[in-house]
Amino acid sequence: MKLNAKTQRVIIEIVSLLYILLFVYAAVSKLLDFENFQVQLGQSPLLSAYAKILFWFVPVIELIIALALSINSFRFWGLYGALVIMTLFTSYIYIILNFSSDIPCSCGGVLEKLGWTEHLIFNIIFMILAIIALWISVEKHYGNQPKRHKINKFFSVISLFPVTIMICGSLVWFLFQSSDYIINRENPFIRRFPTRPIQYVNQMDLKYNSYYIAGYGKGKIYLGNYTAPLYVLEIDTTLSSTKEHKIVIDLKKYSIHSLKLTINSPFFYLMDGSAPLIITGTTADWKGTVQKLDQPYFSKAIPMDSLNFVFRGLSSATRENVLGVFNIQNPSKLKLAYGLLQKQSKNDGIFDTDGHLTYSKELAKIIYVYAYKNQYIVADNYGKLNYRGKTIDTVNTPQIKIAHLNNGTQKTMAVPPLLVNGFAVAYKHLLFVDSHLRGQYEPEKVSKRVSTFDVYDLTKKSCLMSFYLPGIQRHKLHSFYITDHHIFIIINRQLLVYQINKNLKKELEKTIHSISQ
Incomplete structure (x- = not known):
């Protein structure tokens, strides 16, 4: 018609x-x-x-x-x-x-x-x-x-x-x-925020702000305590039941400065890098055995398995940070990985190489994330470099100003530096980095109230996604741990548990491929 x-x-x-x-x-x-x-x-x-x-x-x-x-x-x-x-x-x-x-x-x-x-x-x-x-x-x-x-x-x-x-x-x-x-x-610092990769489940008041997450095993999360290092708080994943353990050990004849607990179930490791010593035992009876070390002195150490450790310490030759590995049964035969940490200034090597040491058991890889620039290092169990990756931000060079005290014998930071990467935790083939920089198109008022985590695929050398973890009364997180199903964080005195949802869980469940050079 x-x-x-x-x-x-x-x-x-x-x-x-x-x-x-x-x-x-x-x-x-x-x-x-x-x-x-x-x-x-x-x-x-x-x-x-x-x-x-x-x-x-x-x-x-x-x-x-x-x-x-x-x-x-x-x-x-x-x-x-x-x-x-x-x-x-x-x-x-x-x-x-x-x-x-x-x-x-x-x-x-x-x-x-x-x-x-x-x-x-x-x-x-x-x-x-x-x-x-x-x-x-x-x-x-x-x-x-x-x-x-x-x-x-x-x-x-x-x-x-x-x-x-x-x-x-x-x-x-x-x-x-x-x-x-x-x-x-070619990332121009634009983050991708998928829809609800994590979901809040529960939280509990720990009453003290000295707790940190030491490890996980058999459905239990274990908390260490900086002020009471021999006491361990065991909590189930629903945060409904708690149990306190005490590590049985006599430390009277040892000079202890700062003990920190790491749990790779069923083993626990209580380490003091300034002594240096490592207390080992199992979570079955919490009885500790002291392993006194002549070397190395370390500021950070992580067990790769029950005997081998990766650490960061101060080189006696250069007085600069260095990564290395050692066996607890034969610590004198340690291997230092000179060249892994790259300083930006000939007068530094300490502040500009500061960062966060983590380890992927599934990949058998050492990961070190720089604190003040957009780079991370992936190396094998012997400290041999696999590759240097980039975090999503654009800070290529640490913004650090060094001052020398006591006639040049002591270094300190003249002004507060720009912190790029906070916590870094590797789990399976993924690397979770607590970024302190706001990306493009991210509201400033939001970034001030939250912690922003970027998730990297270590096998693909790419950033997969980002997500926010809310703070509590302007406090941001100071401890972070991830499992197959949950993310646990501590903010001030609060322990919070988040469920991992489909889009992030899908990445965690992918088949893990080896890392190419």
């Missing part, structure tokens, strides 16, 4: 008016809440690498199209522009739903109350309306011309519809793939 001219005009005007209302409202909403729009687009799982361009392009082009739709002489091209933009939006949502590793809670903006599937249907309806209005516009324009000429012109214009849809879909797919490459390989 052929529509009369009045009906055709009414349909075109109604569709144009709907698009004008939609685009003007959407553009104004984005501009009025521009900071939130920046955050949403910057943390998009598809287009975050192009966020700086899209911030302004999207609302501006929406307003231009709305203006074109309000002018009769430009209405056809306004409708065509509306179809193009709506096709781009629809392609974006389709890729989010079917190809993205993470689906955000909502698409934000004017239709944030809708789910992704509902938003996809909404967009398709508007695409159909645009095609109908364009179809009528073409028929109206060529209606008085000879039939043969009218048919040729009509189909030449109408054939643009599927071509437009294909081009728009291909463009969004290209942006998705290239953005993914840029974020993973």
Whole structure:
């Protein structure tokens, strides 16, 4: 049935008016809440690498199209522009739903109350309306011309519809793939925050702020205590029951300075690197045996297995930090890995190489994350370098100023340094780093209240995702531990447990591949 001219005009005007209302409202909403729009687009799982361009392009082009739709002489091209933009939006949502590793809670903006599937249907309806209005516009324009000429012109214009849809879909797919490459390989410090990778479960008041997480085994979390180093607090994962143990050992004849507990169930290790000594035993009876060491003196040490340890100490030759490994049964035959830690200043080697030592039992790899620059080291059990990786931030050089005291014999920091990486914990093939720097498009008011963790795949040498851990009354976490199912943290006097959800759990359950050189 052929529509009369009045009906055709009414349909075109109604569709144009709907698009004008939609685009003007959407553009104004984005501009009025521009900071939130920046955050949403910057943390998009598809287009975050192009966020700086899209911030302004999207609302501006929406307003231009709305203006074109309000002018009769430009209405056809306004409708065509509306179809193009709506096709781009629809392609974006389709890729989010079917190809993205993470689906955000909502698409934000004017239709944030809708789910992704509902938003996809909404967009398709508007695409159909645009095609109908364009179809009528073409028929109206060529209606008085000879039939043969009218048919040729009509189909030449109408054939643009599927071509437009294909081009728009291909463009969004290209942006998705290239953005993914840029974020993973050429990261401009843009984080990806998946939807709820962890979920709060419970917390308990420890009453003292001297506790730290020493280890985990058989469904129990073990806490050490800096002020009472021989006492161990055992807590189940639901935080519903506790039990206190005391390590049985006579230390009267030893000069103890600072004992710290590490538990690799069923073994425990109570270490003092300034003595130096290591107390070993099992969690079955908590009876300790002292292993007095002639060397090495160490500031950090981690058991790789029941006999072998990786440590960081001060080289007697260079008076600089050095990594090394030793066997507790034959500590004199220690191996120092000179060259693993790289200083930035010839006058330093202590502060600029400060960092966090951790170990992956599943990969059998030593990992050291620098505190003041964006680098981490991966080495084998003998201290041989596998590779040097980059954390997601852009601080390549430690921002440290050194002052010399006592006629140059003592070094200290002249001003507080820029701390880049706080805690670092390796678990299976993943590295969890507590970053102290705010990335692009992250609200400043949020970053002040939370700890930001970046998760790296050590086998792929890439950053997988990031997530927030909230602080408590401006206190941030000072102890962190991860298992297959939970993350445990201590903030001030509070022990909190978080459940690991699907997207992070999926990464933990992946088959572990070996690390290439």
